[in-house]
Amino acid sequence: MIRLQQLCKCYQLGDEPVQALDHVDLEIGAGEYLSVMGPSGSGKSTLLNMLGLLDTPDSGRYWLDDIEVSALGEEARAAERSRRIGFVFQAYHLIERLSARENIELPLVLTGNAPDERRARVDELLQRLGLDRHADHLPNQLSGGQRQRVAIARAVIRKPALLLADEPTGNLDSHSGQGVIELLEELNGEGITLVMVTHDPAMGKRARRRLWMQDGKLIKDEQDAHA
Amino acid sequence: MRSTDYLRLTLTSLKSSRLRASLTILGIAIGICAVVLLTTLGEGLRLYVLENFSQFGSRIIAINPGKSQTGGTGGLLASTRPLLVEDAWSLRQLPYAEYVVPVVQGSGAIEFGRRVRYTDIIGTGGDMAAAWRFDVARGRFLADSRGGYPQPWAVLGHKVKQELFAEQNALGQFIRVGGERYRVVGIMAEKGQMLGFDLDDIVYIPVERALSLFNRSGLMEIDVTYRAGTTAEAMAERVRQRLIARHGVEDFSLITQDEMMRSLDRILAILTVAIGGLGGISLVVGAIGIITIMVTTVHERRAEIGLLRAIGATQRQIMWLFLGEAVLLALIGGVVGILFSGLTLGLLTLAMPTLPIQLSSFYLLLALLLSALVGLISGVLPARRAAGLNPVLALQSE
Numbered sequence: 033m034i035r036l037q038q039l040c041k042c043y044q045l046g047d048e049p050v051q052a053l054d055h056v057d058l059e060i061g062a063g064e065y066l067s068v069m070g071p072s073g074s075g076k077s078t079l080l081n082m083l084g085l086l087d088t089p090d091s092g093r094y095w096l097d098d099i100e101v102s103a104l105g106e107e108a109r110a111a112e113r114s115r116r117i118g119f120v121f122q123a124y125h126l127i128e129r130l131s132a133r134e135n136i137e138l139p140l141v142l143t144g145n146a147p148d149e150r151r152a153r154v155d156e157l158l159q160r161l162g163l164d165r166h167a168d169h170l171p172n173q174l175s176g177g178q179r180q181r182v183a184i185a186r187a188v189i190r191k192p193a194l195l196l197a198d199e200p201t202g203n204l205d206s207h208s209g210q211g212v213i214e215l216l217e218e219l220n221g222e223g224i225t226l227v228m229v230t231h232d233p234a235m236g237k238r239a240r241r242r243l244w245m246q247d248g249k250l251i252k253d254e255q256d257a258h259a
Numbered sequence: 260m261r262s263t264d265y266l267r268l269t270l271t272s273l274k275s276s277r278l279r280a281s282l283t284i285l286g287i288a289i290g291i292c293a294v295v296l297l298t299t300l301g302e303g304l305r306l307y308v309l310e311n312f313s314q315f316g317s318r319i320i321a322i323n324p325g326k327s328q329t330g331g332t333g334g335l336l337a338s339t340r341p342l343l344v345e346d347a348w349s350l351r352q353l354p355y356a357e358y359v360v361p362v363v364q365g366s367g368a369i370e371f372g373r374r375v376r377y378t379d380i381i382g383t384g385g386d387m388a389a390a391w392r393f394d395v396a397r398g399r400f401l402a403d404s405r406g407g408y409p410q411p412w413a414v415l416g417h418k419v420k421q422e423l424f425a426e427q428n429a430l431g432q433f434i435r436v437g438g439e440r441y442r443v444v445g446i447m448a449e450k451g452q453m454l455g456f457d458l459d460d461i462v463y464i465p466v467e468r469a470l471s472l473f474n475r476s477g478l479m480e481i482d483v484t485y486r487a488g489t490t491a492e493a494m495a496e497r498v499r500q501r502l503i504a505r506h507g508v509e510d511f512s513l514i515t516q517d518e519m520m521r522s523l524d525r526i527l528a529i530l531t532v533a534i535g536g537l538g539g540i541s542l543v544v545g546a547i548g549i550i551t552i553m554v555t556t557v558h559e560r561r562a563e564i565g566l567l568r569a570i571g572a573t574q575r576q577i578m579w580l581f582l583g584e585a586v587l588l589a590l591i592g593g594v595v596g597i598l599f600s601g602l603t604l605g606l607l608t609l610a611m612p613t614l615p616i617q618l619s620s621f622y623l624l625l626a627l628l629l630s631a632l633v634g635l636i637s638g639v640l641p642a643r644r645a646a647g648l649n650p651v652l653a654l655q656s657e
């Protein structure tokens with residue numbers, strides 16, 4: 033499903049160039065469950081942003097479902113993001129002035145779906161995530177765990193094939209973090225490819241395949257035998 | 260993305276920063292209000308002036324002494340001969356000539372018994388009342404002397420008569436004009452003001468007597484009206500030829516009512532545009548307000564922009580979102596400004612019913628369009644900036 037070939041990304045941090053991704057080769061199959069671990073600044077987020085077509089590599093190539101997305105222009109990448117990719121961030125990134133329902137339906141709004149259809153799909157998802165009572169609440173009326181569930185609902189409302197989570201439990205206590213992980217795993221169980229960045233080894237261990245990064249390089253790629 | 264959703268999202272954004280949005284809207288409203296008010300007043304002034312001038316009829320040619328150099332009342336040639344009363348009378352015989360009105364104007368004391376009033380004194384001929392469409396209320400107007408020195412007759416404007424005689428009969432009474440004895444032979448009907456000039460506060464005396472009273476050798480102006488059937492240009496040419504024949508050179512200037520109206524109209528139209536432009540300055544200030552607010556908004560909502568990009572928004576969609584917000588701000592400002600200027604003009608017409616001001620829906624539509632344009636122009640820069648943000652950096656900016 034995903035193939036990265038010699039992907040490089042270099043950032044300029046002051047005067048010093050930082051190699052955020054250093055010739056990364058990676059293949060990910062459909063339906064896989066990966067965790068990405070490593071020290072802070074090792075390039076985990078940069079890798080995730082690359083996979084999510086938010087960032088562009090300096091060199092190297094990237095195929096997503098046999099499309100060479102590293103050759104696409106800005107608007108085409110936006111279309112691919114919309115169709116195939118869901119993002120979950122540590123900071124939730126909910127729009128504070130919109131209700132939970134309005135936040136969740138945003139991807140459908142962007143693609144111009146009709147309000148009736150949006151409502152039906154959001155209702156279904158809210159029900160499933162146990163958020164139906166909170167549909168009309170604003171983000172600041174929700175707990176951290178609830179917010180992240182709303183963010184996940186927004187990420188999967190268009191049924192993407194790839195779900196990218198950057199430290200999704202980073203701002204949560206262990207209990208609600210646990211709930212969020214279970215939800216993500218449940219979605220993975222239904223076939224969505226899940227890539228999750230985490231600094232928590234216990235969380236990372238749950239994944240069937242685990243990557244370690246350091247200084248922009250993939251240093252370890254571990255896979256459960258029975259997967 | 261649907262336009263209703265653009266509108267909905269933009270409105271939630273404006274609602275979430277109400278005070279800031281209101282102030283920006285106010286800025287545009289003031290600008291639009293200034294433009295609408297000033298152009299409407301300018302247009303009203305133009306109509307008012309033109310109306311005032313056209314009350315004299317349109318087939319008039321005015322002759323002034325001296326050759327104007329670039330139109331208007333330019334410098335006089337050294338060889339200028341005065342315009343004589345005889346010049347005026349000679350124009351009477353021209354084909355199509357209807358009335359010929361020699362004019363000398365001055366001012367002086369008008370005395371009746373022990374009452375004194377200082378007024379304008381116009382020396383003219385017998386045609387004036389008919390030519391200028393001034394009605395005589397009682398008695399008769401002046402008569403032309405035809406060669407001899409005219410009788411000391413005077414005709415009083417309505418106000419002069421009221422001031423000197425009140426309800427008393429004035430006809431046949433003797434008054435003093437500049438110290439000389441005159442007999443009142445007529446009283447003009449009330450005429451009102453024209454451009455601030457009181458047409459009722461005038462005393463009319465025969466032009467020859469006025470010349471000697473003011474110690475002048477020539478007339479200030481000769482007005483010729485002409486009958487239908489000829490053009491202004493042809494008539495002006497006849498007058499020109501006749502006067503050149505008498506003077507030897509063209510040491511006078513002619514202006515037809517048509518030309519005068521046209522140049523007046525042009526001047527007033529330019530004036531209207533100029534004061535409208537003055538209002539435009541406040542619109543520019545309002546536009547700068549929008550730019551400032553939108554730049555701030557874009558900066559504050561970087562994370563939101565990054566998020567929208569992450570969930571698939573295109574750069575174009577981001578741009579329309581912010582451009583739409585700027586246009587909406589300006590449009591609301593435009594509507595508020597139009598309502599406010601309508602209110603002001605309404606009050607103004609209540610206070611001064613004679614002002615010929617009217618709000619035309621065409622201009623209102625234009626004002627609305629103008630405000631939308633202001634929003635569009637001032638929104639472009641911030642919106643492009645929003646669209647051009649790097650989504651990764653934007654997301655990191657919390």
Ligand SMILES: Nc1ncnc2c1ncn2[C@@H]1O[C@H](COP(=O)(O)OP(=O)(O)O)[C@@H](O)[C@H]1O
Nearest residue numbers: 043044045050052071072073074075076077078
């Ligand atoms: N937008 C950026 N500009 C400059 N340097 C960056 C930027 N994003 C990341 N970096 C640098 O790239 C390296 C990798 O960052 P990141 O992928 O965020 O690491 P991680 O998520 O593993 O903590 C870090 O050294 C970071 O400072």
Ligand SMILES: [Mg+2]
Nearest residue numbers: 076077078198
């Ligand atoms: Mg990171």
